[in-house]
Amino acid sequence: MFEEILPNQKIRLWQWMAIPIFVAVGYLGLVLNWFGVSFLWLPVIESIGLFVVYGWKNFKRFFKFPKATDFGYIFKMIFLAFGLAILAVIIGRILGLNFNANPIFNYDKRAILINLLFIWISLLGEELIVAMVALPIYGVAVKRTSTKNAWWIALLVSSVFFGALHLPTYGWNFYHAIVVIGLTRIPFSMAWKKTDSLMGGILAHIIYDYGLILFVLLVR
Numbered sequence: 001m002f003e004e005i006l007p008n009q010k011i012r013l014w015q016w017m018a019i020p021i022f023v024a025v026g027y028l029g030l031v032l033n034w035f036g037v038s039f040l041w042l043p044v045i046e047s048i049g050l051f052v053v054y055g056w057k058n059f060k061r062f063f064k065f066p067k068a069t070d071f072g073y074i075f076k077m078i079f080l081a082f083g084l085a086i087l088a089v090i091i092g093r094i095l096g097l098n099f100n101a102n103p104i105f106n107y108d109k110r111a112i113l114i115n116l117l118f119i120w121i122s123l124l125g126e127e128l129i130v131a132m133v134a135l136p137i138y139g140v141a142v143k144r145t146s147t148k149n150a151w152w153i154a155l156l157v158s159s160v161f162f163g164a165l166h167l168p169t170y171g172w173n174f175y176h177a178i179v180v181i182g183l184t185r186i187p188f189s190m191a192w193k194k195t196d197s198l199m200g201g202i203l204a205h206i207i208y209d210y211g212l213i214l215f216v217l218l219v220r
Contacts, residue, residue, distance in 0.1 A: 003147070005058050006139040015053045016136070022049030023132050026125065027165060039118055042125020046132050053136070062131070066195040066203065073194050077187035078208050084184040092175055099180070100170040109217060116213065120206050126162070127188065127202045134158035134189065155189045 022045055028034070029041025051059045066074065092099065134154040141150035163182015170176045188208070191200035 005054070005061060006135055007142045009054060009058070009139055011053060011136060011139065018052060019049065019132060019136060022046060022052070023129060026129055030122075030125070031168065039122045039125070042129050043121055044125075046125060046128035049132050050128065050135075053132075062198045064197045064199065066197060066200050070195040070200060074191050074200055074204050074207075077191045077194075077204050078211070080187040081184055081204070081208050082212075084187070085180060088180045088184055092180065095175075097175050098173070099176050100173050103169065112213065112217060116210065119209065119213070123206045123209055124202055127198060127205055129165070130158045130162050130185075130189065131192075131198055133161050151193065155186060156183075159183055159186050159189065 026042045026045035026049075029045065030038050032038075034041065047059075050062060054062070089099065134157070137157055138150050138154035141153045144150075145153075159182050160178055161182075162185055163178035166177040166181045167174070170181070185205070188201035188205045191204045192198055194200060
């Protein structure tokens with residue numbers, strides 16, 4: 001995907017103009033809870049966006065299921081994300097910073113368990129909105145620099161963007177949103193590249209968040 005599709009994909013001007021629209025509509029639908037289905041806006045709108053920009057054939061490639069041999073790497077990335085998150089929190093504590101709890105942990109256990117039935121849909125949407133930012137950036141950057149440099153540019157910019165989307169959720173705590181949430185999701189994007197599919201990162205993100213939520217429930 002990264003070596004075959006993106007460097008050779010020609011994105012027309014109208015498609016470039018459509019990318020921020022898809023990103024904005026998906027995000028606003030989520031935060032404003034349009035029609036009472038906030039959790040559907042990101043996965044639906046960003047899926048349409050990827051289809052519009054890259055076409056049906058490439059869209060299907062984005063969602064091919066990882067091979068059995070890829071799951072070892074996916075779990076490595078999950079543990080790496082946990083380690084980075086713990087490290088980021090420790091550094092923040094050393095710096096005297098405060099952290100805001102994820103709003104879901106303010107619910108009672110029954111409400112959290114009910115939410116677990118649907119959270120995977122939101123996490124799918126989160127990966128897709130990051131992809132809507134990362135993939136076009138990579139496609140442009142790879143024409144101007146090395147594959148490795150282009151990948152890291154796309155990865156860092158999209159991860160910071162992802163963190164910025166969480167600023168309202170975490171009380172505009174920039175360190176928490178950008179570093180603890182944004183930059184620690186880098187392993188999920190690394191799983192995209194290794195598995196040559198967005199599904200690698202999607203599965204890593206879902207397993208990571210479910211593991212974190214269940215751990216907090218057990219501790220509580």
